[in-house]
Amino acid sequence: MLPVVRPERAAIGGSQGLAASISTALGRRVSLRGGADELAQAFADLRKPVVERLARNAEAARETYAAKPPTIIIPLDQAEELFGAENAERTAFCNIVAKAIAQDGNALIVATIRSDSYEPLQTEPLLAGAPQLLFNLPPIAVGSFQEVIEGPARLAKPPLTVEPALTCHGSSCDQSIDSSTLQQAWRRVQEVVALAGETLPTGSERIGAEYQLMQMLTSTGPLRVVGLDTYEIDRTWVPLRTMH
Numbered sequence: 001m002l003p004v005v006r007p008e009r010a011a012i013g014g015s016q017g018l019a020a021s022i023s024t025a026l027g028r029r030v031s032l033r034g035g036a037d038e039l040a041q042a043f044a045d046l047r048k049p050v051v052e053r054l055a056r057n058a059e060a061a062r063e064t065y066a067a068k069p070p071t072i073i074i075p076l077d078q079a080e081e082l083f084g085a086e087n088a089e090r091t092a093f094c095n096i097v098a099k100a101i102a103q104d105g106n107a108l109i110v111a112t113i114r115s116d117s118y119e120p121l122q123t124e125p126l127l128a129g130a131p132q133l134l135f136n137l138p139p140i141a142v143g144s145f146q147e148v149i150e151g152p153a154r155l156a157k158p159p160l161t162v163e164p165a166l167t168c169h170g171s172s173c174d175q176s177i178d179s180s181t182l183q184q185a186w187r188r189v190q191e192v193v194a195l196a197g198e199t200l201p202t203g204s205e206r207i208g209a210e211y212q213l214m215q216m217l218t219s220t221g222p223l224r225v226v227g228l229d230t231y232e233i234d235r236t237w238v239p240l241r242t243m244h
Helices: 018-026 035-060 079-083 090-104 115-123 142-155 179-195 203-218
Strands: 072-076 107-111 160-162 223-225 230-233 236-239
Touching: 018 035, 018 090, 035 072, 035 090, 079 090, 079 115, 090 107, 142 160
Parallel strands: 072 107, 160 223
Antiparallel strands: 223 230, 230 236
16 A cells, blocks of 8 residues: 555646655655656556565475465545646656556555545546445544544553543433534534644544544643643643634
8 A cells, every 4th residue: 555645736747746745655755747657657666575475485485375466556645636727747648657557457445535625536537447345434423422432542642631521412421511512612623723833634534533623732741631612731721812
């Protein structure tokens, strides 16, 4: 699996574009100016040491390695960015990837995309020859907000402690709050991300995004969420709206 590709405004040449992903995986600079042929060759170069290692292992066991070579997987995060008006490399990206995958015969893309942005991906003419397998992830239920927020908090280093009243919901809570308050709490989380210059995915990606948020905020010291309008770092109170 290649490092994650994030289209942003340059799906090929951007800092998290396809060329950067291939370059990181190969340990050398790849520009992809050679188009689909260069990308297909990169796939072969990535497989070569793995296939050679598997062949040596089989030879040591007095066997012959004849299995299918490893599949190359390109993870494409926030694929809706690929179809944004500001992404000037959409056509080139789709063209290169579609042709290289067809030429290679053993590579695929795993893309995440917002439901309301799926149609452009589904109807992209350059990708018409590439079969798509849809794995639908429904919106997170209001009753799941507590675990979505508190679960990653338990994994954060240093740990993040969330006041129970902020996320508690239902009869099992000492101080339950209604769904609108939970949604308001999540909007505050989004506000923190926006003020920090980041973007927060929706749907199932919230778990990973929330974890990244915690890592970002706790990098400067212990963090404790104490309410909808404030957070605490090293016991210094700062309103969310004035955080930079």
